[in-house]
Amino acid sequence: MADEQQGEVKLHAQAGVTEIPANEGRTDLPVLVRVVAPSKQQRAPIDLVALLDTGDSMKLKAKDPHWTRMDLVVAAMELVVRRLGAADRLAIVPFNAGGNARKMTPFTYMDQVGQNNAVQFLNKPRALGGYTNFQQAFYWAVNRYLDARSGDEKATRPGFILLVSSGDDKSGIGGRHVDTGGYPVHAFEICGGQTPGKPQVMLHVARETRGTYHPVDDTVKSLALALGTFVGGITSVVAVNAKVDFAVPDGVRITKIESGSYGSEWSKGTEGHVDVGVLYGKDEKKFVVHLSVQQLTDPTKGVDKQPLLTATGTYNKPSRREPDFMKQAEVTVKRTPPPPASGTTAPPAPPATAVHIQQVVAVQIVEIHVAAVLQEVVKAHNKDDGGDAAPNPKLIAQELHDKWHSSKADEKLQHIHEDHVKTGDVHVTEMVKLLKEHGHVGVLYAHAWLASHATQQMATFAVSSVLVKHWFHSEYMALVAGDLAYHAASMAAPPAAAADDPCKCVDFDRIDHRLELWSKVKREVPEFFQPSEDAESHHLTAVIREASLDAINRAMHQDMYLVLLYYIFVYCYFIHHAASSDRHIFYYFMYMMLICLIALQGRRPCEQPQAMLLRRQAVAVVVQAAA
Incomplete structure (x- = not known):
């Protein structure tokens, strides 16, 4: 805790069991590795590219009286601009048909003058019509802005892509690899109102780029709440380029690393790594490393501490090119000697099947298992090509319920106590209820839950006033989100929009x-x-x-x-x-x-x-x- 208070990123590692009989091995021993970031003290300045859809769908009326979807975006983005710091830079790219942007702003420092200029620019673009082209917009974000920066800027200023759209992309990007140069895309899909959300494309973009997916109702308060969470995260970056390395001794092999959307590698079995990237203030990333452990060479003797895994890591502090090192974390287990010969009074050792995984590790394994089951069910009902056929929420709910309960007998959960498995019941029960009672909204919830848990990043699900959920929020993120939502609630509707007629120059x-x-x-x-x-x-x-x-x-x-x-x-x-x-x-x-x-x-x-x-x-x- 002292290191965290001093601004250091710290590693924690814990094996699923504390001891293994010396004459036994383990084919699948889970180890939970946690990367814990310090609280927000000195943060890194950021570069943000805001891609704002101005296609036909953004001209639709919003749920808020006298607002269009474009009005919502402009109002919420004004609040975002005011929350950025003087050292942060923002570029605004309105785009629509053929990727055509009416005008783009260069990277601009968000001091008082820069904020005022950005707000003035935001009040100029309106829905221009035409179809939506994500692919061209991403090309601009990467090639004209983020990759065009100098080497020093790339090393010390984390880059982010913000996408606000209704998700009605016509570029066909939904079924292809999305290349954004390693920069995460945080996708905010405005849904509800006249058109329900079509999450396939924007969810695909978020997954491909290790970003987040936020379904948002078409009200200014909901959009401000979701964007506030996002801004609260990116304006509390305390570490960049974070990476965790793993090494194991003889007799132990790495068989798998479960890291969600984060890139990992363990092909040799003796070492591996996870690319973590950016860490926000008080951020915590959890990964499960699966080990194969052999019995001891001399199974008649025990060992108090057998090394199983060593975790080390590096990262960059704000505005520094030289890497800092995380204090290594070691995982050991006690290897108990075999039970004494018959005729003695010592009690026999319990069989391996009776050993339960420790709670903190077990809960993470259960959550990963829930995500795998949900992903399988949702994928079976999705059309990845963005087709018009909507999935049946009640059918998904029933299949999720059945598959989860049948999966409890899976080998992955056999060493987990039933009380810990019940944490999965809570997630599944909530999703089944939402799918049955709220239909399409429940489908969006399932997608958002999957995307957020894959990246372990902050996300806001706000598709109605009674359905607001948060995942992986820090106190600072919640503070910023609440502040933006408070100001949004007092914002007056814009003047009568000019989008109903092509020209309002004549009465x-x-x-x-x-x-x-x-x-x-x-x-x-x-x-x-x-x-x-x-x-x-x-x-x-x-x-x-x-x-x-x-x-x-x-x-x-x-x-x-x-x-x-x-x-x-x-x-x-x-x-x-x-x-x-x-x-x-x-x-x-x-x-x-x-x-x-x-x-x-x-x-x-x-x-x-x-x-x-x-x-x-x-x-x-x-x-x-x-x-």
Whole structure:
């Protein structure tokens, strides 16, 4: 504990049993290795690339009244920006169709000026439409930003990729290897509302990159809560490039290392390692090393302490290139001599099958077993190609229940006390209940649980106000998450979004009303000016009537110019978003604009019903193109 308080990363190791008879061996002896990080004192500055989906799905209405999904992202990201430190750097990449980004920001230090600039930029991008392309977005994040840094920056500034999307990727990345240069992608999927989440693609991305997966309801509070947890983690990095090495003596071999999503290797059997990477404040990573232990050369004699495994490790402290070393941890067991010959009074040694794995090791093994069973069930019901067929939650629940209870007889659990196996019952019972009662939400929960436990990283599951779960949170993460959620709850809805119409530069309701009034006045002008019998009165009435009609026509011409302006903006919007195969509709727009021009050149303004018809035709074309 003293080392942890002084800012040192520490290793702990514990075997599943404390003693083994000298005349017996073990084919599978589990050893629990824990890597424990110190509390947040001096932290490493970070480089964060925020990939913000601005495709069609982000224009959908959110559950919060008067918010779109894009509004949620902008509001929550503003809170994230304010939590970054002056030494941290942020790059914002809005992306959509073909991976096209409207504009990107360079890596910017998040001092006061940088934060203000980032907030201003966030309020500019809105949902641009089109499909979503993760592959191109990842290429930018790695090649334009994270890999473009200097060697010193890479060594001392951990890089992260934040992905916020509805998961509707069209690049086909879901079934392929995801290469992000070793940088983890932390995927936040906005689900609920009008479209349920499709976790296959974003979950695949998180697993492939050793990142995390967060299903989030489309409310600003839920998104802020999840992003707050994430920011609380990355802004408390106390160690980078962490690695743990294992070595065993003669008579002992490493048969397997269970490290979740973390890379591990043990091919020689005499040594192995786990690449841990980044550690947050008070972080704890647990790995299980499985050993094969032979009986002693002289099985008639016991040994007080037989070495089984030695664990050592290295890491880098914040802003330091020179590695620091973890204090090694050794695992030993007592090798008891065989029972005395018959006729003596010493009690016989218990058989090997009666020896139970120690609690702290047993609980970890049970959790790994639960994850394996859940993974098998979920994978069988998933379409990895991102198909539209949704899995059946109740069928998954029943299969999970049955498979878990049948797996309790598995050889992996035979040395674990039934009280410790019950910890697995708790996890499975909770998931089965969620799957049965909440349907698709339960499926998302299962995915999030698997992703979080594979990486042992912080995750937030917030798909409804009554279903908020946290895994692997530190006090600091919970503090930041709560702070962001508190501020999000008081945020006002944004002004009326411009996404309902391609262009809100013209108030058509007001124009329609004006044209209707002017048309009515034009029809009634002759009734207002009835001439008298004398010629002078006839002449004066005609002049006044003509002047009145001319003034009305000028007013209607002005509104028709606005209609023409609308067509120009609609055309630009369509050309930017439509597929090349649909560009023939260009001629339709030209035809409609020509009608307006002829009407204006001939000084014959369209009546109100005609203007409304023109507008409706234009909107219908845009809707057809968007579909």
